[in-house]
Every structure is written in structure tokens, then in C-alpha cells.
Amino acid sequence: MIKRRSLLAGAGALALAQLLAGCSRRGNADLRVRLLEGSIPVQLLRAFQRDLEQPTLDFSPRPQLSDLYDLLQTWKETGEPDQAGWREQIPFLNRNRQPTIADLVTLGDYWLAPAIRQGLIQPLQLEDLPEWEKLPPRWQELVRRDRQGQLDPEGELWAAPYRWGSAVLAYRVEEFEELGWTPTDWQDLWRPELEGYVSLLDSPRAVVGLTSRKLGQSFNPTDLGEELQAELQALHQQVKFYSSDSYLQPLMLGDTWVALGWSGDVLPVVERDRRIAAVVPESGTILTADSWVRPAAAASITRTGSELTLVEQWINFCWQRQNAINLSLLGSAASPVLTTLDRSELPDPIQQNSVLLPTAEILEQSEFLEPLSEEAIAQHRRLWTEVRQKVEG
Secondary structure (H helix, E strand, C coil): CCCCCCCCCCHHHHHHHHHHHCCCCHHHCCEEEEEECCCCCHHHHHHHHHCCCCCCEEEEEECCHHHHHHHHHHHHHHCCCCCCCHHHHCCCCCCCCCCCCCCEEEEEHHHHHHHHHCCCEECCCCCCCCCHHHCCHHHHHHCEECCCCCECCCCEECCEEEEEEEEEEEEEHHHHHHHCCCCCCHHHHHCHHHCCCEEECCCHHHHHHHHHHHCCCCCCCCCCCHHHHHHHHHHHCCEEEECCCCCHHHHHHCCCCEEEEEHHHHHHHHHHCCCEEEECCCCCCEEEEEEEEEECCCCCCCCCCCCCCHHHHHHHHHHCHHHHHHHHHHCCCECHHHHHCCHHHCCHHHHCCCCCCCCHHHHHCCEECCCCCHHHHHHHHHHHHHHHHHHHC
């Protein structure tokens, strides 16, 4: 399973909790949101609060996208959310309150298809929101699905993307200075001088996808034949460590020299540790998106006249130009709205951050991982197992 962990866990949750503690009667809040920790800067939430007159807010962070997916499953199965002990971890919560289902939840695109298939979420009426048309087409297409979670240009809209990241290569600066080169693209992972110094995500989709791109093909290959298998075997011989949530620790310790990771994890490390740098591969990369979804057990959104509901106001607020810029400037991921703006007019820290916002040329060659059928998923897992067992054996 693909996971993206914030390496700043704890501080962001506490700041968000303290911000909302004084103004929200959580059990009676007008807008309840369960979000990925660190995905919404506190400053943005303060700005949204200033625009409101009376409504109270209940925003509660979770450290992992998988935790939020588990919440959706819990609500579907039992109708009783927040049973994972979170009330014991955030001191100001009323431990006697009855848990309530959130209005919105952060969900990564990796979980969108199974959430739809399992009936964990409900469609959203996004086309009526003023900022929807400003969202780039590829992000609109990403969330338009059929009832099986497959991409469908005639399907319903199941999520509201508010930030995105990408797969990147993080590397140790000193070691590569000694080598006399730095990573620029996927094929560098196969270079003989890196044998035993590579760490990869423990993810068949990501590793198979980058191997396919190394061969000049899509990140969503339909042919998992002998050529791809041979490249995967060669790559596996380079690898010292696989992990989906602690892949950066060996890099920081010097046990590995280069790591495949997610930009949202890597950027905070690069900012505070000058020994580590990162690059988005120039032939394109894997894109990821975090979106707002509405739990299936939540009441359907009912609008009075043309006035947007509070849920819709929040989604629309996230897409407004200045808010999208601030989200990108203050966080570790970019708003999709940024890709529609003139880069030269963005704040310097965004312009100069090629990991946060890659060039238009790189983005043009990049792809989201598309949902697979159960048969295709099994085929990927089979190939993944065979390659690792064959070489290790």
C-alpha cells in the first residue's frame, strides 16, 4: 500500500487543535473535517474563519492517509467514527461526546477507486462551484469516475482535489559530488556505482511504473512482459532497502545514497538538512493528489437557493487563487491551481522550488497512477513477488 508520512508529525496536529479548541463545540460544529496532518496551513484556516460570521469548525488532523481511509471504512461498517483512540491523543477533546461523522475527509487518489467501489463516499456537485472551471482538466478528469471507481468522462465527480505532489529522487549531496554527477532521471538508479545504495518505496505500482518509464513507456503499463521483468530484476540488485513510510531514514544516516520518495515527505527534509537534495526526473514522474471527499454516511448536501453550503464554501475557498498560492507557499505540496498560473508571477520561493512545482515540460510528461482491475492488480503483485524472490533466491 502506498503511504505518505509527514516527518513533522505532532507539531502540526497540536497547532491545528489549539487553533480550533476555543471556537468550536466539536460535537455541534457546523463543519467537521478530518484532514491529513500538515495538508492545510494554519494561516489558511484562520483566513477561512475570518470570512465566517457564526459557524463553528471542527478540523481534526490524522498523520496518515491510510488512517483517514480507515475512518471511512469504520463509518460505513459501524456508523461510529473516531474509534481509533484519537480522543486520548488530543487533550482538549471532550471524551464523553458522541462521535459524529465528518462532512469532509482528505483522501489520496490511490484510495479513491476502492472507496467508490466499497460505497464509502458519495458524489459531489462540484460543477456549480465558481472555482471549479479554474481547476486544470487533468485534475477534473482524475476525479470523474464510474461506480466501480474507473476513470469515466461521463462519470460522476467523487472528490475535490486541493493539493498534489509527485515521486522524486532524494539523494546525498556529498556522495554524488565524489561521484562527479547527480541524478537527473530514472535510468540513473541502474548505474553500477549505486549498487547497494538505493532505497525504494515498497510499492509495486510505483516501482513498476518508473521501470516502464525508463523503457520509454507509460507509468501505467499494459504489458508486463520479459523486457520489463528483466529491468525490474536489474533494479532490485541495486536496492538495499524497501519501505513505504521510513525510506528516508537510511538516506539521512548514509546507509543509502539515493531514495525514491514522495515530494511531500522529501521537501521538509531538504529544507532542514543540507546534506540532502532532491530532483523530479526530467522524463516525467508519478503524480499524486489529495482531495476532499464526502463520507457516504454523511447527509446529502442541500443548498438553499444559489447560496453555497458551508461544505461547498470550504472547497471553493481552497481553489481561490490567493488561497491556492498560500497553501503551496506554506505547505509541502502544491495546489493544482498553480499549474494554470504564470510562473513568473508566483512568489520567489515557489518559482525557485522545482520539486514543489516542476517545469511545464516535466508535468506534461507526468501521469497519475490509473485505477487497475483486480486482475491487473494481481498481475502486478505476482511480477513484484517473482522478481524479488528470483533474485534473492
